[in-house]
Amino acid sequence: MLGTVAEKVAAPSWSIRDAIGWIAGITAAGFVIYLFYNELLLVLLAILLAVSLRGAAERVAKHSPLSIHWALALIVILVVLAIVGFCMWVGPQLVQQGHDLVKSLTQEFNDLKARYGQSGIGKQVMQKVSSGGSDAQSLAAPLIKVAGSTVGAIAAFFVLVVTMLYFASNPDLYVKGIVTLMPKPRRARVREVMGKVAHVLRWWFLGQLIDMAVVGALSVAGMLIIGLPMALALGVLAGLLTFVPYFGAILAAIPALAIAAGQGTHMLLLTAVVFAICHLVEGYIVSPLVQDRMVRLPPALLILSMTFVGALFGPMGVVLATPIAVAGLVLVSELYVVDALGDESGRDVTSRK
Incomplete structure (x- = not known):
C-alpha cells in the first residue's frame, strides 16, 4: 500500500495538454529549422565559440584581479595575436606548400586520367567530369558562383565574429530572454x-x-x-x-x-x-x-x-x-x-x- 502511494507521488505529472504542447512545439521548431538551417547552424557555431570564450574568461577572472569583461578582451586579443603570429611565421611557407599540394594533386589526377582514361569506366568518369562544356558561358558560370560564394563566406564570417562577441560579453541577456518564454515554475x-x-x-x-x-x-x-x-x-x-x-x-x-x-x-x-x-x-x-x-x-x-x-x-x-x-x-x-x-x-x- 505504501509502495503504491509512493509510486503515485513520484510519478511525473504530465497531462495530454502537456504532450500536445510539446508535439506542437517540436513540430514548429522543426519547420523553422528546415527554413533557416544555414542561419541556425551559423548561430550554433557562434554559441559554441562564445561559450568557450566565456568559460576561458571566467577562469582567468577567477584567478586574477581582472573582471570578466577585461579577461574576455585579453583572451580575444591573445587569440588574434596568435593567429596573426602564426600567419606571419608559417603563413608564406604554408601558402607555398598549399599551392604545391594543389599542383601535385592535379598532376596525380592527370596521370590517372592518362593511365585509365581509355578504359570503359575511365571514359564514363571523364565524360561526367567534362560534361559542363568549354564555351564561354559554361566557363563563366562557375567563376560567378565562386565569387558569390566568397562574398557570402566573408559576410557569414563577419556575422559569426560579431555574434560570438556579443554572446560571450553578455550571455545572461540572451539566457534571460529564452528563460522568460518558459512558464514561471x-x-x-x-x-x-x-x-x-x-x-x-x-x-x-x-x-x-x-x-x-x-x-x-x-x-x-x-x-x-x-x-x-x-x-x-x-x-x-x-x-x-x-x-x-x-x-x-x-x-x-x-x-x-x-x-x-x-x-x-x-x-x-x-x-x-x-x-x-x-x-x-x-x-x-x-x-x-x-x-x-x-x-x-x-x-x-x-x-x-x-x-x-x-x-x-x-x-x-x-x-x-x-x-x-x-x-x-x-x-x-x-x-x-x-x-x-x-x-x-x-x-x-x-x-x-
Whole structure:
C-alpha cells in the first residue's frame, strides 16, 4: 500500500495538454529549422565559440584581479595575436606548400586520367567530369558562383565574429530572454539545464582543440621524418579536419596518400603508418584523457548523428553534428529522462567534473 502511494507521488505529472504542447512545439521548431538551417547552424557555431570564450574568461577572472569583461578582451586579443603570429611565421611557407599540394594533386589526377582514361569506366568518369562544356558561358558560370560564394563566406564570417562577441560579453541577456518564454515554475530548471549544456559544450570544444593540436603536430613531425613533401600543409590540414571525428581522419589521409603514391610504394606505406600512429595516439591516449570531463557519446550514435545531420544540412551539418549531438544528449537526459520520467540516473551524463 505504501509502495503504491509512493509510486503515485513520484510519478511525473504530465497531462495530454502537456504532450500536445510539446508535439506542437517540436513540430514548429522543426519547420523553422528546415527554413533557416544555414542561419541556425551559423548561430550554433557562434554559441559554441562564445561559450568557450566565456568559460576561458571566467577562469582567468577567477584567478586574477581582472573582471570578466577585461579577461574576455585579453583572451580575444591573445587569440588574434596568435593567429596573426602564426600567419606571419608559417603563413608564406604554408601558402607555398598549399599551392604545391594543389599542383601535385592535379598532376596525380592527370596521370590517372592518362593511365585509365581509355578504359570503359575511365571514359564514363571523364565524360561526367567534362560534361559542363568549354564555351564561354559554361566557363563563366562557375567563376560567378565562386565569387558569390566568397562574398557570402566573408559576410557569414563577419556575422559569426560579431555574434560570438556579443554572446560571450553578455550571455545572461540572451539566457534571460529564452528563460522568460518558459512558464514561471520551469524557469529555474530551464536556466539550470542551459548552464549544463554550456558546460558540456565548453569542455567538448576544448577537447577538440587539444585533439586537433596533437594530430597536427604529430602529422607534421611524422611526415618530416619520412621525408614526405609539403609536410606542413598536410599536417595543418590533418589537424583542422580532426574537428570532425572519424570522417575527418579519413579525409585528411587522402591527399597525403595521393602525394605519397607519386613517391613510390615505400613512401605510401610509411605515410599510412604515420597517419595510423597519429590517430591511434589521439584515439587511445589523448581522447580518453580529455573526455574525462565531457559527455561520452557512443561511437555508433556519433556516426549516425553525423550521417543524418550531414544529409539534412550538408557539409556544415557534418562539422557541427557532434556538438549538436552533445547538446541533444544533455537535453534529453535532463528534460526527458530526469524531469519527465523521474529517473535520476539521467544526471550521470552531465555530472563530469
